[in-house]
Amino acid sequence: MKKNKEYNRRDFIRSGMRLSLALSLGGIGGLALRKHTSEEWVWQIDPFLCNQCGRCATECVRNPSAVKCVHAFDLCGYCDLCGGYFIPDPIKLDTGAENQLCPTGAITRKFIEEPFFEYTIDEELCIGCAKCVKGCASFGNGSLHLQIRHDLCRNCNQCSIARVCPSKAIKRVPASEPYLIKGNFTRS
Amino acid sequence: MNKWSKISIILVIILISPVVLAQQRFPKPEFESEYTQPSPTIPEPRSISLEYFDIFVLLAVLTVAAWFILKSRSRKGLLWLSVFSLIYFGFYRKGCICPIGAIQNVALSFSDPGYTISLIVLAFFLIPLILTLFFGRTFCAAGCPLGAIQDLVIIKPLSMPSWLRKPLGIIPYIYLGLAVLYAVTKTDFIICRYDPFVGIFRMDAPFHMVILGISFLLMGMFIARPYCRFLCPYGVLLSWMSRFSKWHLSITPAECIQCKLCTTSCPFDVIEEPTKEKIEPGSRIYLRRFILYALFIPLWVVIGGYTVSRASVILARANQDVYLAELLIAHPELREDPDNIDIQIFLASGKSMETLVEEAQVIQKNFRTGSWILGGFLGLVIGVKLMNQVIFRRRNDYEPHRGDCFSCGRCMDYCPVK
Numbered sequence: 004m005k006k007n008k009e010y011n012r013r014d015f016i017r018s019g020m021r022l023s024l025a026l027s028l029g030g031i032g033g034l035a036l037r038k039h040t041s042e043e044w045v046w047q048i049d050p051f052l053c054n055q056c057g058r059c060a061t062e063c064v065r066n067p068s069a070v071k072c073v074h075a076f077d078l079c080g081y082c083d084l085c086g087g088y089f090i091p092d093p094i095k096l097d098t099g100a101e102n103q104l105c106p107t108g109a110i111t112r113k114f115i116e117e118p119f120f121e122y123t124i125d126e127e128l129c130i131g132c133a134k135c136v137k138g139c140a141s142f143g144n145g146s147l148h149l150q151i152r153h154d155l156c157r158n159c160n161q162c163s164i165a166r167v168c169p170s171k172a173i174k175r176v177p178a179s180e181p182y183l184i185k186g187n188f189t190r191s
Numbered sequence: 192m193n194k195w196s197k198i199s200i201i202l203v204i205i206l207i208s209p210v211v212l213a214q215q216r217f218p219k220p221e222f223e224s225e226y227t228q229p230s231p232t233i234p235e236p237r238s239i240s241l242e243y244f245d246i247f248v249l250l251a252v253l254t255v256a257a258w259f260i261l262k263s264r265s266r267k268g269l270l271w272l273s274v275f276s277l278i279y280f281g282f283y284r285k286g287c288i289c290p291i292g293a294i295q296n297v298a299l300s301f302s303d304p305g306y307t308i309s310l311i312v313l314a315f316f317l318i319p320l321i322l323t324l325f326f327g328r329t330f331c332a333a334g335c336p337l338g339a340i341q342d343l344v345i346i347k348p349l350s351m352p353s354w355l356r357k358p359l360g361i362i363p364y365i366y367l368g369l370a371v372l373y374a375v376t377k378t379d380f381i382i383c384r385y386d387p388f389v390g391i392f393r394m395d396a397p398f399h400m401v402i403l404g405i406s407f408l409l410m411g412m413f414i415a416r417p418y419c420r421f422l423c424p425y426g427v428l429l430s431w432m433s434r435f436s437k438w439h440l441s442i443t444p445a446e447c448i449q450c451k452l453c454t455t456s457c458p459f460d461v462i463e464e465p466t467k468e469k470i471e472p473g474s475r476i477y478l479r480r481f482i483l484y485a486l487f488i489p490l491w492v493v494i495g496g497y498t499v500s501r502a503s504v505i506l507a508r509a510n511q512d513v514y515l516a517e518l519l520i521a522h523p524e525l526r527e528d529p530d531n532i533d534i535q536i537f538l539a540s541g542k543s544m545e546t547l548v549e550e551a552q553v554i555q556k557n558f559r560t561g562s563w564i565l566g567g568f569l570g571l572v573i574g575v576k577l578m579n580q581v582i583f584r585r586r587n588d589y590e591p592h593r594g595d596c597f598s599c600g601r602c603m604d605y606c607p608v609k
Contacts (some may be wrong), residue, residue, distance in 0.1 A: 005211050020435040025324055035300055040307045045236045054539070056532045066395050076228045080217025116224045123229065144215045154234035157285050157393065160292045161380030166511075169536040175306075182233050 044175040046162040047183050050148035052172035055133035055140065062164040063131070069155035070108070070131035072124045076188040078146035081119035086142025087135035088112055088122055102132050117165065126152065146185065153181050160169055245284065246314045249334060252276055253319065256333035257326035260440045266600035270333055273339035281336030286389040290315050290330065291337070291425040292382050294367070295374035302375035319425075321430040327439040331429060332598040337388050341416040342599060344408050348415040348458030356460060357576070359421045360595075364572045367424035368565040369506075374597070377555050378510040382424060415458035421599065430594035432447060439593055442602045444609070447588035454589065456605035463591040466585050480581045488574035495570025496563045503562035507555045516551035520545065 048059075050069065057068035083096055093102040098112055109128035113121045113172050124147075131149060139147040151173075166175035176183065252272060259268040280289065293316035300308035319330035333337050366382075373379045383389075390396030391404045410417050419426055433439070442453045442462070452463050507513045516531055518525065525534055537547070591602065 017435050018437075021324060021437065024432060024435060025321075028317060028320055028324070031297065032313065035297055035313050038300065038307050039310055040311065041310050043236075043239055043242050043309050054536045056536065058532070064393065073231045075231060077219065078215065079219065080215065082217055083222050105601050110357065115226050116222060119220050121226075121229075126203055126471060132284060144217055150232055153236035156236070157287060158236065159287055160296065161383045164383070166379060166384075169533045170540065178236050180460055181236050184231055185231070 014087040030151040040177070043158075045151075045153060045158055045178045045181045046165060046173055047151050047176045047181060048149050049172045049174060049183055050145075050150070050185050050188070052170050053133070053136070053149055054170040054172070056148075056169055057132050057169055058169075059164050060130045060132040060148065062167050064157060064163055065155060066160060067129075067130040068164075069152055069157070070149050071126045071129045071152050071155075072131065072133070072135055073182075073184055074122060074146055074172075075146045075148065075185040076121075079122070080144050080146075081115065081121060082143060083111070083120055084142075085120065085122060085139070087099040087139035087147045089138075095152055101145045104138050106130070106132060106134065110135060115142045122147075148185050150182055150184060198275045239537055242311050243587050245280075245288075246278060246311060246318070249315065249318055253322045253326075253329045253336045256323065256329040256598075260329065260332060260598050261326060261438055264444060264600070264603045265314055266604040269338060269598075269600045270342075272333040273335075273342060277336045277339035279332075279336075281340065281388070281392045286336060286386065286392040287383075288312055288315055289336070290319050291335075292380065292386070292424060294425060294428075295380045295382055298374040299377065300372045300422060307375070320428060320432055323436060325437045327593070327598045328429050328433045328596065329598060331426065332600065335419075335425075336392065337386070338419050338597065340391065341408065341411045341418060344411050345415045347410040349413050350460055351414070353460075356420075361569075361572065361576070362421050363424055363427045364569060366422055367427045368568055370424050372558070372561045372565050373509065374508070376507075376510065376554060376561060378554075385420060390500050408431050416597070418458060420595075433596070434594040436593065440591060440596065440598045440600065440603065442589055442591065444603075444604045446608065448608060449588070450517045451589070452605045452607060453602040456601045457591070458601070459595065459597060459599075461595040461597075462584060462589055463592055463601060464585075464589060465587050477581060477583055481578065484574070484578040484581055488571065488578065491570035491574035491577075492567045493570070495568070496566035497574065499562045499566025499569065500559060503559045504555065506562055507558035510551075510554050510558075512547065513554050516547050519547070562579055 017038060060068050065070055085095075088104060089096065090104045097138055100108060103110070105126045105132055108127045109130075111123045111125060113123070115121050133149055134146050136147050139145055163175055165171075182188075252275070256269060256272055257273065259265045280286065288311065293312050296308055296312045297316050299306050312386070319334060322329055333339070362453060370380075370382045373381050385403075387400070387404045387407045389404075390400035391408075409420055449465070456462075508517065511533075519534065519537075525531055526538060529535060591598075
């Protein structure tokens with residue numbers, strides 16, 4: 004008889020605790036649901052905040068980085084002397100490696116018509132170091148800029164670049180609008 | 192200073208002035224030849240329906256695991272299910288998002304009005320907890336890729352004495368508390384940053400993370416599931432749920448014959464022996480000790496809060512803003528250092544030192560409050576754990592400890608009773 008009583012008490016405590024734990028879980032869920040989104044978040048770089056510090060190339064969990072240079076052709080001046088393509092004081096304005104700013108030679112320069120050239124990024128080679136972005140922002144229109152490429156991004160819960168970004172340019176954006184490409188996206 | 196840098200400075204000044212901002216420095220040419228301008232490619236992220244499919248997979252895995260544990264009592268089934276979870280959530284989904292890390296998203300959503308939590312993350316956080324309340328730690332048994340990879344490498348588990356196991360069991364509480372503190376102060380997601388196995392799942396993580404993961408696995412050959420037992424912060428929540436779960440794995444399907452075979456089967460030392468008849472329950476000395484320990488709990492809370500609050504300045508240093516402010520105050524000469532990117536970009540941003548210091552002070556204040564709460568929580572944990580030591584629970588058979596048991600099912604396999 005005594006044994007029975009003891010077990011009943013234990014069961015009572017257990018179901019009481021279970022109920023209160025369930026209620027607190029419900030409470031947490033309910034509070035979190037007050038402000039929620041049915042969408043997923045992805046990480047993206049705000050090109051207007053980016054300072055081209057170069058950490059995107061080194062801090063990403065992926066190697067090479069999921070951050071690549073993107074060319075907003077709408078903004079490009081198609082210059083012969085491109086600040087993003089050539090090192091400062093190039094020996095000659097040609098495709099020689101000694102004149103190129105990009106450490107991996109990821110920018111292709113193509114002649115269109117006198118005196119205009121088209122510059123495209125080979126994303127296979129791009130490491131996201133932002134050297135060209137810096138050059139283009141300093142001497143050109145700023146049409147070259149960094150973006151996180153979502154076919155490569157692991158969408159880590161905590162972006163390891165965002166943590167160390169000195170200008171806090173990496174933020175969460177809704178997955179339905181995953182890019183902040185200059186031209187379409189303007190500084191608000 | 193060469194010509195180019197002079198030009199660049201002038202151009203930067205021009206760029207900053209808002210009048211010039213509207214128009215481009217070099218307007219886009221109007222081409223005479225047949226030139227079609229390419230548009231930048233935008234590879235899409237993983238589709239949202241696939242993310243919802245992950246929730247479905249998690250639910251399915253946990254339900255099947257509960258069936259294997261409670262109904263079919265199949266260790267083999269659980270093993271293969273955990274291999275599936277390892278492949279799907281680990282190697283295919285690369286370990287993100289996981290319920291362990293989701294703790295931080297939930298914490299952040301409560302503190303940051305600018306952050307809205309995604310339903311997917313919330314579901315990943317809640318589903319394993321709710322199911323544990325009914326079936327025990329099914330998530331640890333077969334749903335967790337981190338647990339699965341450690342479970343597979345257990346070769347020769349050594350039994351750990353309880354004087355070592357119990358104090359080490361405090362670490363997950365500390366880790367949980369710190370993770371929540373750093374998440375609510377918008378500082379860092381430490382659980383994700385120091386996840387030892389994500390480097391293995393991704394195969395391309397930084398070197399030190401891969402080393403950490405491999406050393407955990409090597410350790411795990413002899414100390415079974417070290418991350419789960421002595422670090423996992425989500426395990427703390429799961430063990431609270433599991434302690435009071437409606438159903439739980441039982442070692443034997445019928446009457447226990449006290450053969451003790453199961454005690455050697457458990458690599459985690461969580462099978463508890465039947466209580467000896469000699470000890471008399473309800474004896475006066477136990478009651479007195481129980482009351483004494485219960486009365487000590489508020490003291491533990493205050494001691495804990497005070498101790499951790501002493502460390503709040505150090506804890507706050509992990510925050511980038513606080514770190515920068517302290518660095519600039521302690522070493523003003525670093526303003527001249529062109530290699531310090533953080534300082535240079537701060538100086539270029541035009542934000543005043545006063546604003547930075549003010550912001551840092553607010554964060555430090557939050558850390559002070561937070562560390563009192565964290566310390567109080569840890570004190571409470573220690574107090575309750577000590578009190579639990581003197582609570583007498585009668586056991587007639589060999590039973591798994593409900594809170595700490597991962598429901599891996601090894602003991603069911605060993606039990607000769609069919």
